[in-house]
Amino acid sequence: MTSADRAAAFEIAVLPHARAAFSLAHWLTRDAHDAEDVVQEAWLRAFKYYDGFDGGDARAWFLAIVRNAFHRWNERSERAETVRAGKSSDDESDRDVAAAAASRADDPARLAERASERAQVNRAIGELPLDYREVVVLRELEGLSYKEIAAVVSIPIGTVMSRLARARERLRDRLAATDRDSRGDDAEARS
Amino acid sequence: MNCSECRLALHAHLDGELEIANSRAVDEHLAACAACTEESAALRALGERLRTQAERPEPTDGFEARLRASLRAAATDGAPPSARPVRRAAFVHFIPRSAYVSLAAAALLLAWLAGYETGRPGARERALESLVALHVRSTNPTGAIEVASSDRHTVNPWFQGRVPFGVGARDYAEQGFALVGGRVEMLDGAPAAALVYRHGAHVVTVVVARTAASDSEPRWSDEAGYRLATWSAAGLERIVVSDADRAGLEAFVALLRAGS
Numbered sequence: 001m002t003s004a005d006r007a008a009a010f011e012i013a014v015l016p017h018a019r020a021a022f023s024l025a026h027w028l029t030r031d032a033h034d035a036e037d038v039v040q041e042a043w044l045r046a047f048k049y050y051d052g053f054d055g056g057d058a059r060a061w062f063l064a065i066v067r068n069a070f071h072r073w074n075e076r077s078e079r080a081e082t083v084r085a086g087k088s089s090d091d092e093s094d095r096d097v098a099a100a101a102a103s104r105a106d107d108p109a110r111l112a113e114r115a116s117e118r119a120q121v122n123r124a125i126g127e128l129p130l131d132y133r134e135v136v137v138l139r140e141l142e143g144l145s146y147k148e149i150a151a152v153v154s155i156p157i158g159t160v161m162s163r164l165a166r167a168r169e170r171l172r173d174r175l176a177a178t179d180r181d182s183r184g185d186d187a188e189a190r191s
Numbered sequence: 192m193n194c195s196e197c198r199l200a201l202h203a204h205l206d207g208e209l210e211i212a213n214s215r216a217v218d219e220h221l222a223a224c225a226a227c228t229e230e231s232a233a234l235r236a237l238g239e240r241l242r243t244q245a246e247r248p249e250p251t252d253g254f255e256a257r258l259r260a261s262l263r264a265a266a267t268d269g270a271p272p273s274a275r276p277v278r279r280a281a282f283v284h285f286i287p288r289s290a291y292v293s294l295a296a297a298a299l300l301l302a303w304l305a306g307y308e309t310g311r312p313g314a315r316e317r318a319l320e321s322l323v324a325l326h327v328r329s330t331n332p333t334g335a336i337e338v339a340s341s342d343r344h345t346v347n348p349w350f351q352g353r354v355p356f357g358v359g360a361r362d363y364a365e366q367g368f369a370l371v372g373g374r375v376e377m378l379d380g381a382p383a384a385a386l387v388y389r390h391g392a393h394v395v396t397v398v399v400a401r402t403a404a405s406d407s408e409p410r411w412s413d414e415a416g417y418r419l420a421t422w423s424a425a426g427l428e429r430i431v432v433s434d435a436d437r438a439g440l441e442a443f444v445a446l447l448r449a450g451s
Contacts, residue, residue, distance in 0.1 A: 007266035008324070011259060016328050018255055026248035036250060036257075043258050044265055121244040138360075139206070140241040146208050162307070165202050172237055 133168035393435035
């Protein structure tokens with residue numbers, strides 16, 4: 001097989017998953033430009049290691065490479081600190097995130113955004129620690145099975161289940177809080 | 192099953208990841224327990240909210256084209272990866288048998304195009320090459336369809352905001368061409384709609400893209416096991432790609448032209 005054939009075979013197997021890869025990378029980096037860089041790096045890496053691909057689930061295989069590329073990017077990145085702020089799951093970082101959200105909320109544009117339920121959902125996911133965010137994105141947005149998520153993240157299926165459960169618990173708390181806030185704002189506006 | 196067991200199993204239950212026996216046990220518990228039923232409803236609502244309201248970020252125009260370009264650059268570098276042949280057996284395992292036949296045909300067509308490149312307008316040939324690759328993607332069962340529905344009231348709105356024109360997808364199941372779904376594809380750097388139909392054992396891809404060309408009659412290319420028909424109407428180019436028989440495809444093209 002010539003290198004052109006090899007590239008064509010790779011493209012047929014992997015290109016259909018490029019948009020899922022971009023979505024995952026965007027949710028991890030929270031930036032379109034960085035997300036494309038991460039996917040681009042993963043894409044060439046995947047091509048390099050394509051001979052070792054066992055022919056199973058191409059999407060899970062590629063998304064695992066995207067995830068690894070993200071972690072390398074995250075380590076290199078100057079912004080590593082800000083991104084990592086979401087990673088530790090202790091209360092202190094939660095307070096930081098809440099404080100950051102509150103300071104953004106002073107901005108009038110942010111207030112308008114807050115009115116939108118979509119923005120609340122997106123923000124709630126974006127504020128999850130990385131470990132939780134990735135399983136939620138893979139499950140709810142990309143529709144991967146537990147088995148596929150386990151393969152992408154390299155964790156046992158039991159851990160997939162417990163992370164999903166905790167992530168959803170946080171999302172519920174967060175969304176319940178923002179729903180209460182926006183109702184409070186309405187009441188204030190009326191009075 | 193008690194409440195704490197139920198709560199443990201509830202996520203997997205709602206995600207459809209529980210075996211049937213356990214799933215039944217959860218249902219039985221839910222039928223008898225108001226608190227767990229409430230929890231189940233709340234989780235279901237959360238899942239619904241995430242799936243319908245969370246953003247699925249879309250890359251900018253030309254994203255796939257840029258990936259392909261970087262791949263071509265890497266592949267022609269003569270870099271070490273090309274030295275080793277692809278593990279053919281593994282690849283055969285991944286691609287379903289029918290698609291593998293299509294893949295072989297696609298490789299033939301690519302070879303034909305490569306030999307044919309001189310003396311004909313290049314853009315057309317590049318488009319044919321990418322069209323065949325695009326069609327082969329339609330035959331890949333995992334993830335090649337972004338909106339899976341036979342209902343045009345689901346498929347057409349899905350394309351709004353994803354492609355800059357009305358797609359006008361219709362189901363022709365009664366005439367033997369069942370709409371399976373669609374996805375967005377980049378064609379010559381612009382977003383195009385790829386609609387996937389099933390015709391017996393064959394997959395048919397219909398690409399809809401904007402064009403500046405004036406209306407034209409279908410032009411058929413019949414090469415290497417694939418048939419392509421392309422025509423323009425009202426500022427849209429439609430391209431039908433399939434390995435189905437010519438007579439059936441001609442009937443399908445007539446349906447599409449009558450419907451659009």
